[in-house]
Amino acid sequence: MSPSRSRRRGRTAGAAPHPRAPVRPAYDLRPGSPDLASFPRAEWLKAARRALTAAPSHALDYGDPRGRPELRAALAGYLSRARGVRTDPERIVVCGGIAHGLKLLGSVLRARGARTVAVESYGLDVHWRILASSGLHTTPLPFDRLGTDPGEPADADAILLTPAHQFPMGVPLHRDRRASVVDWARRTDGLVLEDDYDGEFRYDRQPVGALQGLAPDRVVYLGTASKALAPGLRLAWMVLPTGLAQEVAAAKGGVDTCGVLDQLTLAEFLTSGAYDRHVRTTRLRYRRRRDALVAAVAARAPEARVTGIAAGLHVLLRLPPGTEQSVVQAAHWRGLALHGLARYRNPAGQAEPLDALVVGYGTPPDHAWSGALDALCTVLPG
């Protein structure tokens, strides 16, 4: 998941900013980006040197539309180990972000005759629009106390889900529903599109494995370097059922569209263990931030409530009914960029309106984190 468009919109044309509001926020707690100041520049440059020194010349040519074999091999190993994904490098297609992946999948599904993709009641409208631009109808699934309910979506050819950590609601897909959605896919020849945007970040226990591991022939797994490293790398990956990989590669226009140098570097980063080390370090940092956020809200804003599992780079912060808009506006006044839940609600969905904030605690650099948290607590009703 790459909430890029939402963030951009928030920055440029968002929610009728007050005329006297500051143009650049002093603090940014919008979800979507990791702490970019922690990007491992020195380690990345070392990996780039090793990768480019070792690469054969032909690696710099027009390449396999699925992406560099070095990266696909490294990802196959990593995803198996870290996320329980079952694949070989042949079924991986590298892409320029999860949005790019969905664009490719949308065109392939449409060409296969698909008409409808069931989506979650809460999510990124940019993803829904990408599917719609391929000519697919999107229809939202119910969301209840147990989270998204895939049920038996009538007429859906595919279901787009965030099983490990629902974005933005912050809950995992319920165990029974994990089983039933796979069962649905098997029975109806349907496809599950698993958006595993932040699956590496779980703080209270081992992350639940990818849904793909249950049914590699019925689930498309989508992962990204945007949360663990940086969106600017423009590197993401799909693990596809047999047969679909070639179709998706063809939809790329028959050529690799991602720069090979970063692909080779990421492959080296993964196989050398630098990626795991970096994820461990940042996981600890984000966990501490989340703990601090939970504690500060409990102490200073008892009417607000952090919900969802201890995971990812954002929390859903429930607010008293009717207060979301005024809190977002107050934050804006104080130079704190903040997103309410409203912008993530599917307008066609049946979900009852909830007042909440989607707080991205990954976004600020370390030096701005406590100031951002303080600004948040100041504007919360309490």
Add this chain to the structure above:
Amino acid sequence: MSPSRSRRRGRTAGAAPHPRAPVRPAYDLRPGSPDLASFPRAEWLKAARRALTAAPSHALDYGDPRGRPELRAALAGYLSRARGVRTDPERIVVCGGIAHGLKLLGSVLRARGARTVAVESYGLDVHWRILASSGLHTTPLPFDRLGTDPGEPADADAILLTPAHQFPMGVPLHRDRRASVVDWARRTDGLVLEDDYDGEFRYDRQPVGALQGLAPDRVVYLGTASKALAPGLRLAWMVLPTGLAQEVAAAKGGVDTCGVLDQLTLAEFLTSGAYDRHVRTTRLRYRRRRDALVAAVAARAPEARVTGIAAGLHVLLRLPPGTEQSVVQAAHWRGLALHGLARYRNPAGQAEPLDALVVGYGTPPDHAWSGALDALCTVLPG
């Protein structure tokens, strides 16, 4: 221009290879790629280190769909100096190759109501197909002794040209026709798409400037790093008339789709002078290769004839009538990958069939060059 698809097709499903022919050619003289062994790895890594060290953290975030401002500023300076392009960074949009640029332009032109793009009688079918996939009709222009004749294309909304060095015919757009095509664009509110794929490589004189310099508001300039550096970078650029830049950026989906690290590195490479040094070095190497090719053909295959200007990374090698197919087949037998002109002829064009080879002398590494040239001379009718 990125003859990637043509090359790929040549490698995988090309022209009914003989069953006993070798799978991997010993020599490769197909056009489209530079000598990848000469990619300046050490210089590139130095630039990457400087660029990543200097970059602000927010450069690693989701970015401006036009591309990194550092790269657009560096390109504005370079293109003005080296190609006579008139622009500021605001009108530059970075893309992942000229094919990607044409895809974006095709969708924008179609959305603006354009229906027809005039193309050259010889060129890359992948470009024609990209325009067609946007719903545009392509109609080939006449090609005569003076090269492509843009004339007064009836009903065309745009014209796609390779003015500095027609691909693959190797001639520049005639001076009178440069003036008249710009005049046509001004009178009819038309647009010229200038594919300047190898404009930096001219060996006999200063390169003729970009057509864009004559009419920045009527010409879209397309350039690429694929020939001067490597296709694997997946970096190219468009210089657009005012107004069109924002539309093309929006067609990218509102986000930067190219990796920022290579963009920052290329910006540093350009501004530090490393790019100019590299182009000077490779220009000398390619010039020597071209000279050797001309001399060897004259000495060993007097019935063949190199045509076109001393420029670029390929020559058109005219053959006696009726011999093209057998020469390509003989080359294939000897492990020499070679393209005939036939695959570059627009099937809807009126151009009379010519027997010729499109010889990419940039492709082999230095150590394989003389062997490749010898293999070529061996299969030429002489």
